[in-house]
Amino acid sequence: MTLSVIIITKNEEANLQACLESVRFADQWVVVDNASTDNTRAIASAFGAEVTQTAVWPGFGPQKNMALGLATQEWVLSLDADERVTPELAAEIRQAMQDPSAHAFEIPRLTQFCGQWIHHCGWTPDPVLRLFRRGHAGFSDDLVHERVILKGGSPSRLSNRLLHYSYPSPAHYWRKLEQYSLAWAEQAHARGKTSSMPRAVTSGLMAFVKSYFFRLGILDGSMGFAVCAMQAQAAFGKYFTLYCLNQQKNASKKS
Secondary structure: OOEEEEEEEOOOOOOHHHHHHOOOOOOEEEEEEEOOOOOHHHHHHHHOOEEEEEOOOOOHHHHHHHHHHHOOOOEEEEEEOOEEEOHHHHHHHHHHOOOOOOOEEEEEEEEEEOOEEEOOOOOOOOEEEEEEEOOOEEEOOOOOOOOEEEOOOOOEEOOOOEEEEEEOOHHHHHHHHHHHHHHHHHHHHHOOOOOOHHHHHHHHHHHHHHHHHHOOHHHHHHHHHHHHHHHHHHHHHHHHHHHHHHHHHHHHHHO
């Protein structure tokens, strides 16, 4: 069985080399880059990846569908540049692709926050659908929080974890929070959804309670508290941003 690895990037020179090295066993590497100003494309090309550049950012879903369209092998593994495939997971992927009845696999993911692996807070096991036969799945067109949509059947699940080095510092978290909150709110606003200040406040409070108490974030110590507090901020932020967009729309109508 042959494998294409697809990755979308923007200024990922700090992550991309290690990501690609972790999937050196693949037969094809596809990198679709959105106007990076660092050495991302040079790193990808030197590794042997097929690099495509886009000047306009269409959203995560459409960008990943573009990368998927460039894959040519029988199986596809979709990765983010800040993810790593361990040797154990690589061996399991190679074995899983030999199953003639299989068409898709979820992979449990373990995420690191500011140097600490987070084992609770709703972040673990975090199964993500990333490995599938080409032609059996595609990505949703969501601007953010895109998902893989299967054309039939249900995925199986691998046992070894995908390592996610997503938040090396609080600054990285806040940048992603701002980006994702705005993209989510703009998408929801375009679909006619509304919000309110009570909804934003309640969403933030409930997010903290759920992740810290019910999902046992308290067991991850001080970093667990930080993660849960930031998740509360993320929930508040996206509904507050949507509320502001609604207010702007209402104000323009009155004027």
